[in-house]
Amino acid sequence: MYYTLNDKEYWVQDQGSGTPVVLLHGFTGSSRVWDELVVNWKSKYRTISLDLPGHGKSKVNTPISMEGFCKDITELLEKLSIPKAIFVGYSMGGRVALSFAMLYPNKVHSLVLESASPGLHQSHEQVARQAKDELLAKMLENEGLSTFIDYWTTIPLFESQKRLPKQKQLAIRSERINQTETGLASSLRGMGTGNQPSWWDQLAGLTIDVLLIVGELDEKFVKIAKEMDEIFKYSQLQLVADAGHAVHVEQTQKFVTIVSDFIDKKEQDNEWRT
DSSP: EEEEETEEOOOOOOOOEEEEEEEEEEETTOOGHHHHHHHHHTTTTTEEEEEEETTTTTTTOOOOOOOHHHHHHHHHHHHOOOEEEEEETTHHHHHHHHHHHHOOGGGGEEEEEOOOOOOOOOOOHHHHHHHHHHHHHHHHHHHOHHHHHHTTTTTGGGGGGSSOHHHHHHHHHHHHHTTOOHEEEEEEEHHSSSTTTGGGGGGGGGSSSSEEEEEETTTHHHHHHHHHHHSSSEEEEEEETOOOOOOHHHHHHHHHHHHHHHHHHHHHOOOOOO
């Protein structure tokens, strides 16, 4: 259903009961990418999945900053009567989950970051990335969604997905092609890696339990995850064999097991940090 948050309309799926788990998808995805996982989880967790700005059914097609979106999430949690939740984020959604934890740590039980980053180290890297994302936004506007998706699927980050069964590859493309040029362009301009705050210098101060998940074939994000794991105060790193950037797609059951074990152990040991 739709929730109006600070004059913006977000599509939110609220399923199951139990420990609240907020699921945040990646760029060109939507809340539907979690459907297969929610089937496994809704019997013991309350899963809240939403379409991020510029994606899916959410009606937010103008650029919104990372901080602005995180503020909207606080309002959503309030509307859902959830004082604190576990956040699971993939790629862009992982950047959102981490940003939310940095801005509102008292609203986060723990974090699961899949193939995510804390942003870029240096300001010159941010400027360069902003310019790159602006070119991508213009490609969307000038050449159309289909051409953009054709390009996006060929970047090295998704090379390992070419090994997936054809039916799964078609499902991924269908999800991407159901976005809009305006929405994705706005997402790049508002919440791209170059536009968000860099959290590298603040990671050591986060006292929330963090599970880092990354596919062994994703060399770039393996390096990032290892750096983060060394800095976080309470973290563990899971490298998943035979998987690239999208572990939850390429090794779905392994991902479900790793995340479930992490959540269940924290609940059993009563180790939620406050």
